[in-house]
Amino acid sequence: MKLSRNALWGSLLLLPATVLLWVFTYQPILTTLINSFYSTPRGRRQSVFIGADHYARMAVDPVFWKAMTNNAVYAAVTIPLSIVLALTMALLVQGRLRGTTAMRIAFFTPTVLPMVAVANIWLFFYAPDYGLIDQILSVVGLGGYNLLGNRDTALWALIAITVWKEAGFFMIFYLAGLQQISPTLLEAADLEGATYWQRLWRVVIPLLMPTTLFIAINAVIGAFRLVDHVVAMTKGGPDNTTMLLLYYLYQVGFGFWDTNYAAAITVVLLTILAVIALFQFGYADKRVHYR
């Protein structure tokens, strides 16, 4: 059978991408799923089939549940907060008012810094006695606080850093979204005598819905992807209060070398991501592109 021109060229051009996608995305997904049903090989002890034992262990693993709830809180706070701030920033810096370039740079700079560097800067910022925050607190007599070492504040300290870093990034997408809003719609609102806030709520924000959804999905993925600050600042502590799912996965896989239990945790993480993907492709894409 003679290959068509398209099939020949198409498959040749796609070969490198397909091989890499298979080796580093789809093959590991399958292997992870299989491995999660086998015990971790240790020394001379072979890996044996153990059914759903890893999952049963996970169901009663307090650290795993701590990581799940922490991650849920982390996502539920960082995402809306950074989205609202991002929109505020975009509305502030768009247009040609004086000083907007400087503001834009201020908001966007955290985005281009590596999270590890950001973590170091904030470690100092948070440091008891030395840090700016503690210095300000000590003025009102609340000094000597170790925000990252305290069970009640550690996760919130990380949340603040994430919002600081992400909001400027999301601002960019809102700036792009604002550019695409047709001026005639805004003029129409003006002719109707709408106030600024009415126009914002009734015209601008609804028209920005696709952007908001795009950002939200990226933010959800980000909430499960970025744990560099946990590695650099708290290592999940104190007392697992800053344990996030991916960090726990990293710890189980490369700290305890319990690779097949880590595989089971990976399966949970992949399931969460798959649900988000299904939501995006199935629901969001249809509902949101009404324009």
Next chain:
Amino acid sequence: MNTIVVARTGSALVHIAGWALALIWVAPLLYAIWTAFHPPAFAARFVLMAPLTLENFERAWHAAPFAQYFLNSFMLVSLVLACQLVICTLAAYAFVCFPFRGSDLLFSLVLLQLMIMPEALLVENYRTLGKLGLIDTIVGMGLPYMASAFGIFLIRQTFKGVPKELEEAARLEGANPMQTLWRVYIPIARPTLIAFGLVTVSYHWNNFLWPLVVSNSVGTRPITVGLQVFATIEQGIDWSLVTAATLLSVAPLLLAFLIFQRQFVQSFMRAGIR
């Protein structure tokens, strides 16, 4: 840019609020800069006439092999960028110009990878690298990212906008598919390719977790991992040294950003528009 949206918010109050927010946003960075450029005695003391110094940077530079780390990062980023541009462009070209039975399915598999970040699969990918003998190599650090779904998607979108007439004209003049790609598609897609390149460079210059897992020697550690290894020892002991090292490690990208600020922002915007 339509400025109408904001026109009536140009009041003084909004302006002040905006500046306050901007000030909060740069405060951590300014604080680190203050500490890095002053002697340790003034690390957390604001005295207007405190002497400026570059000594912290000099000490940091000699305290760890930062030059080697920079070189490693540079090689990692160049390798990933070059491979991504070639692999993703070829794939996007195939999806747009040579559709065949099954290429739609393949494209949905690419799309699915947009959601599954390589970090989630780090345990299994580490095992794969072990089998390939690529642990603690720069190539191994870059490999899982080279078929970037994001890149394929972005370039495909651009290629789809290229008029078919141009391709046919090239073909009538006797150009083979590779010549057509090179002479027709790539020139038109240049802004997209540059935008994607900038996003990739900042992503991989900043990437940490996967390189942390893969690298375990000075000869392969990128700057992010190198900084972390260094800072873990010094944190809480010598803040001036840590902040200087931190600023040192972000300096190249930060300077590039400040100089090409407009291009950066536009690239991220372009990459975000679907």
